[in-house]
Amino acid sequence: MAGSVHSDAYRxxxxxxxxxxNKRGMSQAELAEKLRKPPSFVGKYELGERRLDVIELLVILRELDADFGPFWAKAEITLPDRI
Known part of the structure; x- marks a missing residue:
């Protein structure tokens, strides 16, 4: 199902x-600390157990010293025809 948390695009x-x-050399715990969240927050979204909203994504990218445009361009995500 294209809208699933576990769709190919989301994975x-x-x-x-x-x-x-990983490229930034940061552990889940280190990122969680920067986000002022428990380590389980990072672990759950990385495993697909928790879905991120756009504001959370932008804050995570900021803490990883990345901008959305270049991140998305390099992500090689094929979007589904429908959601």
Missing amino acids: SFLKALVALR
Whole structure:
């Protein structure tokens, strides 16, 4: 189902977000601390157990020193025809 938390597009998005965190050399716990959230917050969205909203994504990208445009361009996400 295209709108599912576990759609191919969403899994690709999460993979790109995890790769960015790893590229920055940051652990889940370190990112959670920067976000002032418990480590489970990062773990749950990275595993797809929790869906991110756009504001959360932008704050996460800010803490990873990344801008949305370049992140999205490199993420190689194929969007579904329908949602």
